[in-house]
Amino acid sequence: MKRGVDLMKISDSFKESMTEKVGKFAGSRFVRAIMDAGYSVIAFSIIGAVFLILQILPQAFQIPGFAELYANTVGHFTNLFQVIYNSTMGILALVFAGTFTYSYTKIYQEEEHLNLNPLSSLFMFMMAMFITVPQLVWKNGSVEFVQSLSKTNIIGGGYAVSTSGVTRIAAVGIFTGLVVGWLTVQIYRFTIKHNWAIKMPAAVPAGVANSFSSLIPGFCVAIVVSLLNMLLIFVGTDIFKVLYIPFSFISNIADTWWGFLVIIFLIHFLWWFGIHGATIISSFYTPIVLANMASNKLGADHFFAGDPMNAFVIIGGSGATLGMTIWLVSRAKSIQLREIGKAEIVPAFFNINEPILFGLPIVYNVQLFIPFVLAPIASGIVGYFAVTTHLVDKIIAQQPWPTPIGLGGFMATASWKGGILAIICATVAFVVWYPFIRHYDRVLLKQEQEQEQKKY
Structure with missing residues (x-):
């Protein structure tokens, strides 16, 4: 003890x-x-x-x-x-x-x-x-x-x-x-x-x-x-x-798959402590992605260009929580999770998820740290290799970060393949989230039932 x-x-x-x-x-x-x-x-x-x-x-x-x-x-x-x-x-x-x-x-x-x-x-x-x-x-x-x-x-x-x-x-x-x-x-x-x-x-x-x-x-x-x-x-x-x-x-390091994954990890590691990791880390890599995007237009072939994060990685907000939010609204048994899902469902489509981060909560929540970090890493891996293997066109434009799923990927690559890739990335992220959020839902449901029984 x-x-x-x-x-x-x-x-x-x-x-x-x-x-x-x-x-x-x-x-x-x-x-x-x-x-x-x-x-x-x-x-x-x-x-x-x-x-x-x-x-x-x-x-x-x-x-x-x-x-x-x-x-x-x-x-x-x-x-x-x-x-x-x-x-x-x-x-x-x-x-x-x-x-x-x-x-x-x-x-x-x-x-x-x-x-x-x-x-x-x-x-x-x-x-x-x-x-x-x-x-x-x-x-x-x-x-x-x-x-x-x-x-x-x-x-x-x-x-x-x-x-x-x-x-x-x-x-x-x-x-x-x-x-x-x-x-x-x-x-x-x-x-x-x-x-x-x-x-x-x-x-x-x-x-x-x-x-x-x-x-x-x-x-x-x-x-x-x-x-x-x-x-x-x-x-x-x-x-x-x-x-x-x-x-x-x-720039060359950030454009590698492992450099890109380190950036994703740092963003979410900071967020777990309640610090806006996306704002802090993006402040330093912004010059790189802008330069790479301009180079792509002239014929270069960089993945880390424009805004790959909101296009393919953190769809729904940091942690890639769009799919998980939809599950909360449609499948969660816990009243707490279902209500948070209702509050988050609309902002999630515009890559805004503070209600989830602080309301679920994810910040300082040991039970949700692993999916919070692994889900965007998984979607990032899919996005990185889809673009670098030329299955999807390279990023040549920067979409507004709140652009909804699919449309952001399309604008970034000027290709319908980019829109499809964004949906696939969001799905992969949800697959990572599913066992963890399902277990968390059961834990909270049990707590709610116990509290309800104590009233009587």
Whole structure:
């Protein structure tokens, strides 16, 4: 008995320690700013996805006569659709890292009570980011722009371009943008804390005062970023290329089946402690999936692109609980489970399941930990191998995360096969859930019957 009590104390202590440490990490300034950046690109990526799908409608609907009808009508505007796509997905590095910089500065402004201007910080980031965009080389004793007009590598005046726009400010440049944004904020913060700023009289309008107060920090940002870039140019590389190495390495790991499963596990491991694992982990892999999605459109073959989680893995919400929720409503004997199922059934079709997570509950519930983790892993395995073996088309668009089952898979792949795969994945997840939720239902039913008998 004593050993059991000791084990419970150890378990409770571990839960408290884990919750405290992860909560502290999730509440850090950097992570909070990253989360804001992740939210900022949702609308942009969805808008880009819609116009991408409009471009490839004939591929999505291979119906006799449809391709000809499309070519004679909507097909006349495909270049316009490409322009709109470039204006969203083609500038994602600026949007993502720019929002990060703004939010990160605002957090320091509010929490350290510094005279920082988030908008000025954003503009300084834009300047610093564009310092890293042109490709330069040290040649004949001077800095020169790289020029290349080959079919696979078009660089004019140092700027690499394609039909998707300027390469380095698209999704592939998000990681570089984050590092440049972080550096910009830290330089700005350092100069302000040490009073390296031009102070104007109180009578000077705020707009004018702000522009002069950011003059010295702006010079410092430009000089530091330029010097770092110049040092790397001397040795035959630049900031973008150096930062792309770790980004590419991490991206390659995340795109493997085991890397993908680790991500799924971490999301659900954190959720079991009541911490929003999906928000925290997705904040870090968002740059990867966006870059991979843009690469897929250009001919690459990544699985971990767009939003594979909501398309094929966590259908119904974290834990892949859609099938289980339908079972609760239709088959559960326990009053508690049946009522929770009724409250959850509609949100579940839109990948929202907080009523299940906290009402069933799943959070801190040892009896449901295994299916909560294994169900999405099972659906993830099915989705991964279906796409990587080319049974289903690769992901080329990002669907809104609340998109219902089937439709999300279709939008992600622009193929009916994607919709079918989503249904199969949800079914596989339910097969994992079934024995556990059925046993849990019996346990709760027995408890309800015992309580009912005590009344009499």
